[in-house]
Amino acid sequence: MKHKVIDTIVFCILVLLILMLVGLVFDIWYIAYYPIPLLAAALVLMSVNKWKGVLPSFIIFFGILLFLFIWAGIGMTSQGNGFGGLSLSVGVFFYLIWPFISIFSGLFYAYVYEKTSKEDGRSQSI
Amino acid sequence: MQGHAIVVAVTVLYFVIMIVIGFWANKRMKSAKDFLVAGQSLGFFVMAIATFSSIQSGWGMVGSSGTTYAWGMQTLIMGAGSVGLGFCMSWFLLGKRLQKLAEKYEVYSVPDYIKIRYGSRAAHIVMSIAMLLGSVGYMTSQITALGLIMGLLFGIPFITGAWIGAIIVAVYTVAGGMLAAVWTDLIQGVMMVVVSIVIFGTAVSGAGGWSNMLDTLGVNNLQYVSILGVMPITWLLANMIMITFGIAGQPHMITKFLMLRDSKQLKWGVLVCSVAYAVTTLFSIGVGLAMRAYVIKGTIPALKNVDSAATEYLGNADLVHPMIAGIALAGLLAAIMSSASSYITIGASSIMRDLASAFNITVKRELFWGRIYSVVVVLLSILFGLYLDQIIFILGAFGWAAFAGATFGPIVLSLYWRRATGIATTISISVGLLFNLIATILTAKGFFSLPKYLAVGGVSVVLGIVLFILISYVTRSVKDEEKFDQLFAGGEQ
Numbered sequence: 001m002k003h004k005v006i007d008t009i010v011f012c013i014l015v016l017l018i019l020m021l022v023g024l025v026f027d028i029w030y031i032a033y034y035p036i037p038l039l040a041a042a043l044v045l046m047s048v049n050k051w052k053g054v055l056p057s058f059i060i061f062f063g064i065l066l067f068l069f070i071w072a073g074i075g076m077t078s079q080g081n082g083f084g085g086l087s088l089s090v091g092v093f094f095y096l097i098w099p100f101i102s103i104f105s106g107l108f109y110a111y112v113y114e115k116t117s118k119e120d121g122r123s124q125s126i
Numbered sequence: 127m128q129g130h131a132i133v134v135a136v137t138v139l140y141f142v143i144m145i146v147i148g149f150w151a152n153k154r155m156k157s158a159k160d161f162l163v164a165g166q167s168l169g170f171f172v173m174a175i176a177t178f179s180s181i182q183s184g185w186g187m188v189g190s191s192g193t194t195y196a197w198g199m200q201t202l203i204m205g206a207g208s209v210g211l212g213f214c215m216s217w218f219l220l221g222k223r224l225q226k227l228a229e230k231y232e233v234y235s236v237p238d239y240i241k242i243r244y245g246s247r248a249a250h251i252v253m254s255i256a257m258l259l260g261s262v263g264y265m266t267s268q269i270t271a272l273g274l275i276m277g278l279l280f281g282i283p284f285i286t287g288a289w290i291g292a293i294i295v296a297v298y299t300v301a302g303g304m305l306a307a308v309w310t311d312l313i314q315g316v317m318m319v320v321v322s323i324v325i326f327g328t329a330v331s332g333a334g335g336w337s338n339m340l341d342t343l344g345v346n347n348l349q350y351v352s353i354l355g356v357m358p359i360t361w362l363l364a365n366m367i368m369i370t371f372g373i374a375g376q377p378h379m380i381t382k383f384l385m386l387r388d389s390k391q392l393k394w395g396v397l398v399c400s401v402a403y404a405v406t407t408l409f410s411i412g413v414g415l416a417m418r419a420y421v422i423k424g425t426i427p428a429l430k431n432v433d434s435a436a437t438e439y440l441g442n443a444d445l446v447h448p449m450i451a452g453i454a455l456a457g458l459l460a461a462i463m464s465s466a467s468s469y470i471t472i473g474a475s476s477i478m479r480d481l482a483s484a485f486n487i488t489v490k491r492e493l494f495w496g497r498i499y500s501v502v503v504v505l506l507s508i509l510f511g512l513y514l515d516q517i518i519f520i521l522g523a524f525g526w527a528a529f530a531g532a533t534f535g536p537i538v539l540s541l542y543w544r545r546a547t548g549i550a551t552t553i554s555i556s557v558g559l560l561f562n563l564i565a566t567i568l569t570a571k572g573f574f575s576l577p578k579y580l581a582v583g584g585v586s587v588v589l590g591i592v593l594f595i596l597i598s599y600v601t602r603s604v605k606d607e608e609k610f611d612q613l614f615a616g617g618e619q
Contacts, residue, residue: 003544010543014595020367021588027579029359036367040211046542047218065211076359079352085340087352090199098207102404105214106397112218113393 133452151302194414198350246548261473321457364584372530531590
C-alpha cells in the first residue's frame, strides 16, 4: 500500500480517536461508541497490503458489525427485558454481536489470510 | 470429605504435570531464543490457546464474576463481548509483520523491535523499563490471586498459599522458560474452557435455567439485564475501548507472535483464540448472574464483598458439588498461573536482554541470567504483593491501560506508518505510564475524585495513541523513515 494511503488512514484513525476522547471526557456516549467499529475497520484496512479479491469480505464483515452496533445503539438508553430476557442493546450484544465477533472475526481473518498469502508469495516481502 | 480428597489429588496432579512440563522444556533449552520465545517453534493451536489463556487472567474469571454479580449484564458490554474483535485486529496488525521480523532480525522481545525500528536509545530504554514495571505489576496481582485460590483449595493461610503457588510457577518457568510457559498455558487453557462450560451449565441450571434466571433478575431490578445500570454508559464504553483496542498493545500478546515457527501458523489463530475466550467468559456470566438470582430468591444472603462471588459460589456445597467446585478452583488456578508464567519471562528478558543491550552491556550467558532474573521477578512480586501493601496500588497503575496507551502507537502503528518516530515513542510511553501513575496516586490519596462516568483506563489508551500520532507529525525523522524502509523493504509499500 502506498505511503500516502497509509498517511490518510492514520489521519482518519486520529480523527476517530479524537472523537472518542471527546465522548469519553465530556460524557457524550454516542460520540465514543459509534467510532468503535469504524476504528477497527480502519486499523484492519491499514494492515492488509493488497485488498484485491478480499474487499467484499471486508465490506460484509464490517458492514454487519456496524449494522449491529447501530441496532444496539438505538436501544442504548431504553430499559425493559423484551429481547430474550434482556434489554434491546444488551440483547443485541449478547445474542448477536458477541457470537458474531467470536466466530466470524476468526473466519474473516482466515479468509483474508488465505487470499493475501497468495499475493505475498508472489512479491516475497513483508 | 472424600470429594475434597479427590479435589486435592486432582490439584496436586495438576501441579506435578506443570512441573514435569517445566523439566521437559528444560532439556530442550539451549539458548536465549529457546528461553525467551520458545525457540520460535510454536504451531497455531498452542500459540492461540497460550495467547487466550494468558490474556484471560484471574481478573477475567474471578473479578468479572464479582462485577457481573454487582452490575449484571453491563460487565459483558464493558469488555468481554468485544474481545474477539481485539484478537482479530491483533492478528491483522501484528501477525505477519512481527513473525517475519522475528525470523529475520532475532527479535525476541518488544524492546528488541523498538531497537531495530527506531534506532533510538532513549526509546529502547524507556520501553525496557516499561516492560519490567509492567511484568512485576501484573505478577504482583497474580500472586495475590494465587494466595486466595490456594487458600480455598487447601484450607491454608493466604500467605502460605501465595508462596506455594508462586514457587510452583517459578519452578516450571525458570526450568523451561517460555517453552514451558506456553505448553503449560495449553493445558491450563483447555482446563479453563472445560471448567467454564461445566460451571456455566451448573450455575444457570441451578438458578432455574437461563430464561427463568433472567426473569428473576429483570423482575427484581431491570438494571441487571439492561445497559442502564449501576455504571454510566460512557464508563462502560471507555472500558470496552480500553480492552478491545488495548489487546494489541499487551506485551504478552505481542511476544506470542515472535514465537511462531512460520507465518502459516497465523491462519486459524483468531478463531481458536476468540472462541476459547468467549467460552471462558461464560464462567463469569453464569456465576455472577446465578449468584444474584440466588440472593434475590433468598437462597443465600447478599455477599459482603462482591469480589468473592466466584469463591463463595464454589465454596457453597448446596449450590455446587464440592468435587466440581474443586476442579473449577483448579481451573481458576490455571487462569492465574497461565498469565503469571508469561510475565516472569518477559520481566526477566527486560532486565537480562533489553536493559542490558540498551546500556551496551553484553550478556554472555543469556540462558543462565534469564533464569536468575526470572527468580528476581518472582521474588520482587512476592515482596510487593505480600509485604509492601503501599506499593501494590502504585504497581496497579502499570497495568492493561498503561501498556495499551504506551505501546499501541510505538509498536502497532509503526509497523505500517513510515512517519512514526523514536521521539514520539519515548514521549508517549513516558507520558502513558506517568499519566496512569499520577492518576492512580492522586485518586487513591483522595486529592481529587473523578466524575463517575470518567474511566481513566479508556481515556489513557485513546490519549496515548493520539499523542503518539501528533508527536510523530511534529518530529518527523528521516532516520526513522529510513529504518522503516530497511525493515520493510521489498516493494509492498
